[in-house]
Amino acid sequence: MSGERSEPYLHGDYDDLFSIFSQKPGGGRADGLQGFDHQTASHVLSSSDRLDGSPMDYLLLARGFDASSSQPDDRVVGSRSSKTAPAGGGDGKTVTRNFSPSSSSTELVGEEDSGPCKTDQRKQEEEEEKQADEFKKANNPRRKKGEKRETEPRFAFMTRSEVDHLEDGYRWRKYGQKAVKNSRYPRSYYRCTAQSCDVKKRVERSHQDPTVVITTYEGHHTHHSPVNVWGSTHLSSPSPATPTNLRHDLLLQQAFPAGYTNPNMHFPRPPPPDYGLLQDIVTSFAHSSH
DNA sequence: CGCGTTTGACCCGCGC
DNA sequence: GCGCGGGTCAAACGCG
Numbered sequence: 376m377s378g379e380r381s382e383p384y385l386h387g388d389y390d391d392l393f394s395i396f397s398q399k400p401g402g403g404r405a406d407g408l409q410g411f412d413h414q415t416a417s418h419v420l421s422s423s424d425r426l427d428g429s430p431m432d433y434l435l436l437a438r439g440f441d442a443s444s445s446q447p448d449d450r451v452v453g454s455r456s457s458k459t460a461p462a463g464g465g466d467g468k469t470v471t472r473n474f475s476p477s478s479s480s481t482e483l484v485g486e487e488d489s490g491p492c493k494t495d496q497r498k499q500e501e502e503e504e505k506q507a508d509e510f511k512k513a514n515n516p517r518r519k520k521g522e523k524r525e526t527e528p529r530f531a532f533m534t535r536s537e538v539d540h541l542e543d544g545y546r547w548r549k550y551g552q553k554a555v556k557n558s559r560y561p562r563s564y565y566r567c568t569a570q571s572c573d574v575k576k577r578v579e580r581s582h583q584d585p586t587v588v589i590t591t592y593e594g595h596h597t598h599h600s601p602v603n604v605w606g607s608t609h610l611s612s613p614s615p616a617t618p619t620n621l622r623h624d625l626l627l628q629q630a631f632p633a634g635y636t637n638p639n640m641h642f643p644r645p646p647p648p649d650y651g652l653l654q655d656i657v658t659s660f661a662h663s664s665h
Numbered sequence: 666c667g668c669g670t671t672t673g674a675c676c677c678g679c680g681c
Numbered sequence: 682g683c684g685c686g687g688g689t690c691a692a693a694c695g696c697g
């Protein structure tokens with residue numbers, strides 16, 4: 376990456392949703408909520424949602440987070456590692472959006488919210504112009520040689536959990552582990568064990584906040600989850616049965632329109648996600664575990 | 666025995 | 682060209 380900061384509403388070829396959800400460690404007893412950031416949770420959950428030690432299996436929250444630096448931030452920054460999508464990559468279109476963790480849930484995942492500090496619409500326009508320029512630059516067909524690495528959609532999650540590898544309904548096989556620079560926590564690499572399914576995920580702990588696990592999914596599953604999480608795929612009204620796992624991808628695919636996960640999405644902005652559905656998901660997590 | 670993890674080696678892109 | 686860092690491979694190993 377070039378040293379420069381990613382800007383909100385940037386360019387790019389994919390989009391990240393950063394979320395936090397808490398989990399009972401090892402699927403065990405509910406003491407796992409310790410270490411859970413209630414304050415953060417309260418940003419998205421209404422006061423009627425019980426967060427104080429309730430046996431919640433998962434809590435999905437969206438929150439600004441800069442995955443490229445693994446640092447919590449006020450923004451959600453879509454970022455591609457320079458390896459998977461070099462700045463000059465012909466497909467380079469990145470999307471970034473502002474998240475405001477200090478606002479209500481809807482705003483929290485609100486992309487249309489131009490950000491807490493941007494009262495200036497003009498500023499924003501300039502920003503977009505600049506980004507359009509960057510996009511043009513990025514679109515310069517520079518990559519030819521490698522030409523590899525198609526741009527898989529990726530999602531990154533922040534998870535407050537004591538266990539690194541969270542149950543998500545799919546089976547994964549670890550194929551590597553690497554030390555992360557400037558972090559004492561290693562990064563683990565997993566692949567979906569289903570044949571013909573090339574979904575990968577990376578799991579690492581934030582060196583800033585070791586209670587936070589950062590999970591990055593890459594690609595789409597070509598099969599159904601071997602674990603029936605919801606009993607139904609209708610996420611906005613999941614089965615009353617307590618979910619024991621979370622199917623991130625399905626969930627996000629439903630909440631986000633095609634442009635979000637489609638690497639060929641249109642610039643400068645994809646359609647907004649279904650915030651209502653996201654909110655439903657969040658609250659359903661809170662209630663389904665009662 | 667099958668499946669998953671561990672771990673050192675290797676590959677590759679990037680910046681200098 | 683070289684070194685660095687991230688990502689992947691694959692043999693060895695562990696476990697049920």
